[in-house]
Amino acid sequence: KNEVEQSPQNLTAQEGEFITINCSYSVGISALHWLQQHPGGGIVSLFMLSSGKKKHGRLIATINIQEKHSSLHITASHPRDSAVYICAVNFGNEKLTFGTGTRLTIIP
């Protein structure tokens, strides 16, 4: 069965800390997405990657195809980074499989 697991489920950190959120999947994929869902409910696409590493501002996403694992890092975290971060995986067709999300809270 094609599965996506995220860890941790919840993460609370102090402002300025380096944050890592993990995503593991069960079988080979064609692409992996990282999404951000703010408390208001809107969902924004952060990254789509199939190999290597991508960076946008303070956000970095990496993927290790052999280990079937991806990480999302946030450097110099800020309270406005507080959100739910969702990993979604494309197992080779039009349908994405979503993780249940990591709720991140950054305390000032």
Next chain:
Amino acid sequence: NAGVTQTPKFQVLKTGQSMTLQCAQDMNHNSMYWYRQDPGMGLRLIYYSASEGTTDKGEVPNGYNVSRLNKREFSLRLESAAPSQTSVYFCASSEQYNSPLHFGNGTRLTVT
């Protein structure tokens, strides 16, 4: 540039009532999707349309129908709402499969 526009934002229905959720995108995307989001679960695909004129079932299609009216619009219809359909519904689009997703702001539906 509006992106993906989804209406309504909130809706309360009684069991057995029908309604249509509307979604439109202005990015000339080929693929469009309807998802539902329930507490403690990941987003689940209800239906998708890989291109204008085609629709396919996703993971949880029972109780729903869709129409890809044209390239811009993809509607989701509940013919006879049930309490189990209480959820937050998101429409999304992408240029093609394996492209970044763009989401609407969601519809919070309550069925009593």
